[in-house]
Amino acid sequence: MLEYCVAPPNPKGGALIAYSEPLTAGVCQFIFGNATLGTSAKGKPMVHCHAAIRTESGLIKGGHILTETAIVKQRPITVLVTSIDEFSIRQTFDPETNIPLFQPMKDNEDV
Amino acid sequence: MSRVSNTESGNMGRISYARIRPNEDLVKAVEKLCLVTKFKNAFVRGALGSLVDASLEHQDGQVTHIKGPAIEIVSIAGEVRTLSDGSVKADLTGVVADTEGNVSGGYFVAGGNPICMTLEITLEEWLPNDTKLPISTKE
Numbered sequence: 001m002l003e004y005c006v007a008p009p010n011p012k013g014g015a016l017i018a019y020s021e022p023l024t025a026g027v028c029q030f031i032f033g034n035a036t037l038g039t040s041a042k043g044k045p046m047v048h049c050h051a052a053i054r055t056e057s058g059l060i061k062g063g064h065i066l067t068e069t070a071i072v073k074q075r076p077i078t079v080l081v082t083s084i085d086e087f088s089i090r091q092t093f094d095p096e097t098n099i100p101l102f103q104p105m106k107d108n109e110d111v
Numbered sequence: 112m113s114r115v116s117n118t119e120s121g122n123m124g125r126i127s128y129a130r131i132r133p134n135e136d137l138v139k140a141v142e143k144l145c146l147v148t149k150f151k152n153a154f155v156r157g158a159l160g161s162l163v164d165a166s167l168e169h170q171d172g173q174v175t176h177i178k179g180p181a182i183e184i185v186s187i188a189g190e191v192r193t194l195s196d197g198s199v200k201a202d203l204t205g206v207v208a209d210t211e212g213n214v215s216g217g218y219f220v221a222g223g224n225p226i227c228m229t230l231e232i233t234l235e236e237w238l239p240n241d242t243k244l245p246i247s248t249k250e
Contacts, residue, residue, distance in 0.1 A: 007161055007181040007228075008210040017161070017181040017228065023212060032206075034159040034186050036231045048231065050159040050185045052206055052214055062185040062208030082156060082233060084128060089231075096133060097228045103130045 002028050002053060002070045004063040015098040022066055026056025030077050033065065037081070038089035038102045046091060048102055124236030126156070131230035137162065137184075138221040141191060141201040144234060151193040152237040155203065158187040160230035165207050166223025167215060174223075177215055181227040183208040187219070191234070 003022040010018035033051025040046040049065040088107055093100045127148045131140045145153055161181040168174045189203035203219040 004212070006208060006210050006212050007183055009180055015228075017179075020210075032186055034157045036157075036159065048159065050183050050208075052185050052208070060214055061212040062206060062214040063183050063212045082126060082235075084126060087128075089128070094229075099228065101130070101229045102231055104128055 001026065002030070003066040004051075004053065004061070005066065006063045019064060022069075023061075023063070025053055025061065027073070028056055029054040031060070035067075035079075036089060036102050038091060041091045041093075041100050046102075119239050119241075121237060121239035124238045125150070127153075127234045127236070129230075129232055129234075131160070131226050131232060133226055133228060134163070135226050135230075136222055137187075137219050137224035137226060137230065138201050138203055140226065140230065141189075141203065141232065141234070142199045144232070145191045145193075145199050145201075148234070148236075150191065150234060150236045152239060153191045153234040154237055155187050155189050156233040156235040158184060158205075158230065158232040160184045160232075161227040162207065163225040163227045164223075165215070166220040167207070167217030168220050169217050174220060175215060175217060176223075177207065177209055179210065179227060181210070184230065185214065187232070189219075190237070 002025045005019045007017045031052040035047050035049035038046050047067040049067050051065050052062040087104050089102050090105045091100050092103050129144050163180045165177040165182040185206040187203050187205040191201045193199050206216045208214050
């Protein structure tokens with residue numbers, strides 16, 4: 001089961017775009033994607049993933065995957081992971097875009 | 112089996128991860144990242160992020176402009192090469208999703224793909240054994 005969202009302009013302002021309400025893809029096929037593994041602002045593991053999928057209704061769609069609610073079924077997804085030793089990737093507030101996003105930080109660097 | 116020509120041997124080198132900021136051009140930013148990190152040759156190992164608008168070129172030379180913001184970058188594949196004149200050129204192809212989730216693909220046009228919120232990109236350095244190998248690039 002999978003939900004994803006897209007990034008249209010944000011009518012409320014504040015940030016240029018805002019993620020849409022979740023779009024339900026149902027039981028779908030994960031075709032291909034990319035992800036960054038990092039740490040959330042609360043210090044928890046976090047996955048930022050964009051992917052192309054085939055939805056339950058047969059449409060090929062793409063967007064930002066809501067990884068917290070995505071459940072892998074019997075057929076596994078193969079991933080190739082590169083780990084990085086010398087710094088960490090942390091979700092930190094970015095004043096330029098006015099949203100929190102992943103940025104490379106030194107391990108001892110304060111936000 | 113198909114005939115294979117122009118094979119190249121070598122090793123993978125360093126890894127570089129960067130967060131590219133808004134309004135930088137995708138292709139130019141990847142080239143600049145290679146200049147900053149002193150990667151002569153590199154492959155895109157992974158990338159995701161968003162574009163303000165997207166410009167994708169196709170096999171017949173046609174260019175599709177996709178209106179954002181934001182266009183989500185689903186994936187990028189490609190390489191960066193240092194040419195014989197010392198300049199750095201990135202050839203990037205990939206898949207994007209528009210504001211309704213519809214997907215498109217093609218070559219990313221240099222100068223036509225400004226970053227919207229962020230680009231997270233990982234490059235892997237390629238160290239060819241024969242650095243004098245003639246390098247062909249798409250013009």
